[in-house]
Amino acid sequence: MDERLARMCLAAVVEPGKPATVEAVGALGAADVWAGLLRREGPVAARARRLKPDELLARTKAAQLRFVVPGDIDWPPALADLAGCEQVNDLSGEPLGLWVRGSGDLAALSFSAVAVVGSRASTAYGDTVAADLGAELSEAGRSVVSGGAYGIDAAAHRGCLAGRTPTVCVLAGGLDRPYPPGHRPLFDRIAEHGLLVSELAPGEHPTRVRFLARNRLIAALAPGTVLVEAAARSGARNTVTWANVLGRVVMAVPGPVTSATSVTPHRLVREAEAVLVRSSADVLELLSPLGRASPRMPRERRPTDDLVGDDLRLYESVPGRGSLPAGELALRAGITVPRCLALLDQLAERGFVAQNLLGEWHLPPRGVQRVRGDGSSSATR
Amino acid sequence: MDERLARMCLAAVVEPGKPATVEAVGALGAADVWAGLLRREGPVAARARRLKPDELLARTKAAQLRFVVPGDIDWPPALADLAGCEQVNDLSGEPLGLWVRGSGDLAALSFSAVAVVGSRASTAYGDTVAADLGAELSEAGRSVVSGGAYGIDAAAHRGCLAGRTPTVCVLAGGLDRPYPPGHRPLFDRIAEHGLLVSELAPGEHPTRVRFLARNRLIAALAPGTVLVEAAARSGARNTVTWANVLGRVVMAVPGPVTSATSVTPHRLVREAEAVLVRSSADVLELLSPLGRASPRMPRERRPTDDLVGDDLRLYESVPGRGSLPAGELALRAGITVPRCLALLDQLAERGFVAQNLLGEWHLPPRGVQRVRGDGSSSATR
Numbered sequence: 194m195d196e197r198l199a200r201m202c203l204a205a206v207v208e209p210g211k212p213a214t215v216e217a218v219g220a221l222g223a224a225d226v227w228a229g230l231l232r233r234e235g236p237v238a239a240r241a242r243r244l245k246p247d248e249l250l251a252r253t254k255a256a257q258l259r260f261v262v263p264g265d266i267d268w269p270p271a272l273a274d275l276a277g278c279e280q281v282n283d284l285s286g287e288p289l290g291l292w293v294r295g296s297g298d299l300a301a302l303s304f305s306a307v308a309v310v311g312s313r314a315s316t317a318y319g320d321t322v323a324a325d326l327g328a329e330l331s332e333a334g335r336s337v338v339s340g341g342a343y344g345i346d347a348a349a350h351r352g353c354l355a356g357r358t359p360t361v362c363v364l365a366g367g368l369d370r371p372y373p374p375g376h377r378p379l380f381d382r383i384a385e386h387g388l389l390v391s392e393l394a395p396g397e398h399p400t401r402v403r404f405l406a407r408n409r410l411i412a413a414l415a416p417g418t419v420l421v422e423a424a425a426r427s428g429a430r431n432t433v434t435w436a437n438v439l440g441r442v443v444m445a446v447p448g449p450v451t452s453a454t455s456v457t458p459h460r461l462v463r464e465a466e467a468v469l470v471r472s473s474a475d476v477l478e479l480l481s482p483l484g485r486a487s488p489r490m491p492r493e494r495r496p497t498d499d500l501v502g503d504d505l506r507l508y509e510s511v512p513g514r515g516s517l518p519a520g521e522l523a524l525r526a527g528i529t530v531p532r533c534l535a536l537l538d539q540l541a542e543r544g545f546v547a548q549n550l551l552g553e554w555h556l557p558p559r560g561v562q563r564v565r566g567d568g569s570s571s572a573t574r
Numbered sequence: 575m576d577e578r579l580a581r582m583c584l585a586a587v588v589e590p591g592k593p594a595t596v597e598a599v600g601a602l603g604a605a606d607v608w609a610g611l612l613r614r615e616g617p618v619a620a621r622a623r624r625l626k627p628d629e630l631l632a633r634t635k636a637a638q639l640r641f642v643v644p645g646d647i648d649w650p651p652a653l654a655d656l657a658g659c660e661q662v663n664d665l666s667g668e669p670l671g672l673w674v675r676g677s678g679d680l681a682a683l684s685f686s687a688v689a690v691v692g693s694r695a696s697t698a699y700g701d702t703v704a705a706d707l708g709a710e711l712s713e714a715g716r717s718v719v720s721g722g723a724y725g726i727d728a729a730a731h732r733g734c735l736a737g738r739t740p741t742v743c744v745l746a747g748g749l750d751r752p753y754p755p756g757h758r759p760l761f762d763r764i765a766e767h768g769l770l771v772s773e774l775a776p777g778e779h780p781t782r783v784r785f786l787a788r789n790r791l792i793a794a795l796a797p798g799t800v801l802v803e804a805a806a807r808s809g810a811r812n813t814v815t816w817a818n819v820l821g822r823v824v825m826a827v828p829g830p831v832t833s834a835t836s837v838t839p840h841r842l843v844r845e846a847e848a849v850l851v852r853s854s855a856d857v858l859e860l861l862s863p864l865g866r867a868s869p870r871m872p873r874e875r876r877p878t879d880d881l882v883g884d885d886l887r888l889y890e891s892v893p894g895r896g897s898l899p900a901g902e903l904a905l906r907a908g909i910t911v912p913r914c915l916a917l918l919d920q921l922a923e924r925g926f927v928a929q930n931l932l933g934e935w936h937l938p939p940r941g942v943q944r945v946r947g948d949g950s951s952s953a954t955r
Binding site: 252322534535 | 641649699702703784827828829830831832836837840843844845847849851852853856909910913915919
């Protein structure tokens, strides 16, 4: 049997988030693992023997889906971070493959993505913030990844649909039976320009554990996750846990302290598990740009007399050409993100750095002039 | 001339926040400094020669004020932190003395105080949060210190007036000409049970620099400062700077990201200059109690098999009897407050610590039972 079809068959009978099968496939190949499974005992093997590969292929085709696997040009490299990472709710592991509907390129969209998640029982405030975030991130060339649920998820998807970058919706059941059913029109619109994605075969319905496994994909697909609203107990909290386990940038939007749906964002910020973000500008400031500026060191123009320690390291991290977000600069300078934000503000007040409309940091024009050998700098203070 | 009267005369002619006079008084005594000033040239000396000490005394008495100086039983020891601390806006220094109106004990109230400050142009949300904070802190035995301005200050004072602990209002002008004049009824109510305090002599009016000098007193008088609402440019930001310079616990209340008056609280939290607080419980968790529990180490019952590193140090910081707030535990364990909050939650989930209604942390009852020699512990799981 063909490896892709064998992976598809395995994905159709094995529950998501159980890495044993993925590891076996890595060692033996999917065709051998599938053949071995057919000879075994137990409910999964029984399910495998009942599966008709031709029918699965036909069903995938009928629902206008394709099945992408690791190694495909549009397989997101970020999903490999799920291999061998810490377990959450006994789940882990890269997917065997993904059913995908829509015209977008999952790898490209994942690279630029921001996950925006939150409560189904959101407030008007949360919906507005999520929709604004979605629209502004989309305009800034960022794809919004979310789970297609009512509330914050839907607001973020809709905001992104209004912008110029497609949105990615990861579902916990088969893509031919979208859940919640009331979002069928939304999912159709998402599929037009963006992507519907699922680890589950057509015909499968979502379960509690499948929602939890789905959350790991949302967190893994994006370099950063923003929690907009979530009550004390919320499924969105699980996505944040995955984002932290995967080393993603975790962000949270504050709200009124009187709002029950801001309890989890406030708690995450208070306990330094998330960075407070107020707007898309704050989010963009923390995430790397699509095309990274070259990290050339501006040696000649370094005002070393004034800058020492973290200030100096941070200033030296700002590229000579182009701009970088604060999150990247913090990484380069080896300092925490909140400290980086504070120091950048101080450096900006002293005229050493400046911020562009995207929130990224660069050297100010007069700093560039200062090092030119033609004496033109003296004209600008 | 009597030292107290000499200090009063000096305080009446020297601008607040200029430590040179205070230092000279410390070295030579106030009477000598006053006598020397009368022989000098310049505007301050001219002002000193115009001053009639008897009239100043009479005016102080007529306004029902008293003048307290360092060394008095009700002089707050916390104000000594202003001696030799970093300057803000070229201001620093312990006051020469304070004019005080009201029946409260400034030293006692300062010891238990929380400064609650914020924008004059507050929103209904901010006013509600400040009033609730004031009332709940007052009920918990905490005095609210603020500046008597419109908006957040007034809401915090009024909240505190509704509780059982008196409030302290620090003004930037003479206490016989309260500012803003519209708050005269509020100030009268404050003076009934609490205190009006000023570094300025009766008859003096507030100026910009006197407001800035006043802010240093608000920050110094309380072990912690809460910023409720403040726009990008706000006088309340200055009080927060003082609180940070003085090593006080700085806290900020989040709000809707769409609210201009939450810009500064959000920025402070984002840049780790303030800890996010949602309620009086969060504030109390960060501040030391009035009567500190004895720091007895619970040696015998230490489950060292399970706890290592910060977890262990934090667990060991929880007293054997009584309870402590998280801020104090962070200090004792030598870890940051956000990390302390996160670890306490984890320790609580594992049953090592518990939280009481005031938000303070203690050992759980069954932990106490476990070490009794009579075997009664086996009865509780």
